[in-house]
Amino acid sequence: MAMNSDRAIQARGNTLGEIAAAMQAAGSVLLFPHSSMDGDTLGSSVALCLALRKAGKEAFVVIDEEIPDMINFVDYGCCTRSLEMIAEPELCVCVDCGELHRLNDRGALFKSGKSRMCIDHHVSTMPAFEWNYIDPAASATAEIVYDIVTLLGTGFDRQISEAIYAGIVTDTGKFQYSNTTQKTHIITASLYEYGLVPSELSIKIYQSVSREKMMLEASIISTMELVAGGKVAVASMTQKMLKDSGAKPDDTDGVVERLRNVRGVEVAVLVRERRDGRIKVSLRSKQSVDVAAFSAARGGGGHVRAAGYTADSSLEEVKAGLIADLEALIAAGY
Ligand SMILES: [Mn+2]
Incomplete structure (x- = not known):
């Protein structure tokens, strides 16, 4: 896609290629969504976790709170509240945030990684770790994750595409906000190839209010x-x-x-x-x-x-x- 070169100019930190290579080089990876989880931080973390497992890595999403009802289905066996799932993680990735205080009590575990990485799209986030990729032009961190999964070469499946979609649909306000771009729609359209059914996810995310x-x-x-x-x-x-x-x-x-x-x-x-x-x-x-x-x-x-x-x-x-x-x-x- 032609937009990739524009992205590289705006994004801060490493290149996407370096980010994917750092993930490939790690045997074990822990993903950290920010506290007060939303669809993007959880969907992005789970999509990465699933892709890394397909690549043969030991991977978990470490959480410390209950998953909100509307995105509860995104877990797909990735999330753990136990801080001991991987004792000495090779790579710890904070997803959709770049500040340790947003990890609450998980900060010490994050810091225990042999190396640390941030993948985010918040304009206020500055590179703070060994590896960083911050692209404020991305509507959702899940858009960045789509590109990383592509580079990892593991291929997409229904669960990965649903997790990425959950991130995109929630962070774009159902494609209504000005952060929504042509690339957002191109990514979403390509997810249909892996079994994504947006109307089913709409019922889970938006039409199941208590x-x-x-x-x-x-x-x-x-x-x-x-x-x-x-x-x-x-x-x-x-x-x-x-x-x-x-x-x-x-x-x-x-x-x-x-x-x-x-x-x-x-x-x-x-x-x-x-x-x-x-x-x-x-x-x-x-x-x-x-x-x-x-x-x-x-x-x-x-x-x-x-x-x-x-x-x-x-x-x-x-x-x-x-x-x-x-x-x-x-x-x-x-
Ligand atoms: Mn986000």
Whole structure:
């Protein structure tokens, strides 16, 4: 594909060829999705794990939390919560992230690898390990994984194609976001050759919502306020709302994107009270506001259209502060 040369210019770190060769040279590989797992970090990790096993490697995806319901099917026998599956891993790969704090308690195991690698597409991630491949032009890390699996030469199968699809469909918002490219569709189209049936995966990912999640979403959306002349939508969730709904903490996934669907809204914000009392702020923008920069200035990060940070004052204080900041940003013309 002609796009590969453009990719090489934008990507940071090693070449894809060097990344694939480093994987080929390792006898054992551990893959590390970031905490608060999403479809991309898990799908990318599992696809790589399956391909590496086909290449004769000992490989596992090391997780430390329950897999969210909507992507539960992506496991395919790869995931383990035991930190002793491979005692002395030759290669440890953090997938869809580049910062050790996003691995929580798995950081020590990651560091114990003979060498370490990062495969990511977050614009804020900088090369930090022996091997790095960071391509902010990729809609999903799963797009990069598709290229790596191609270079590994193991071939694709139905499970690998489903895991890659899970990463792409979730990170592109079902191919709706501006990160979606011709390459995204070319990769997806090629996955059909290995038995991918997107409509079946849509039912698993998007049409299997629990009653509790639906009720939690309703209560969060009912708190929505439109400020900055209707350009900013802000909603919040307290621990009491979470408890009353019977939903799980990760059941807030997707709600901030729904707030952005309101006509005229440029920035959507969800302010959540975590169990430890800290406040998690998630931001999404529609067309022009750089929420990655907004979040980075507050100790967080992410993508231009999807980012977040964590704050330490009360929910009401955090909300008032960010409303004032976003009103100023909108008034200044971004
Ligand atoms: Mn991603």
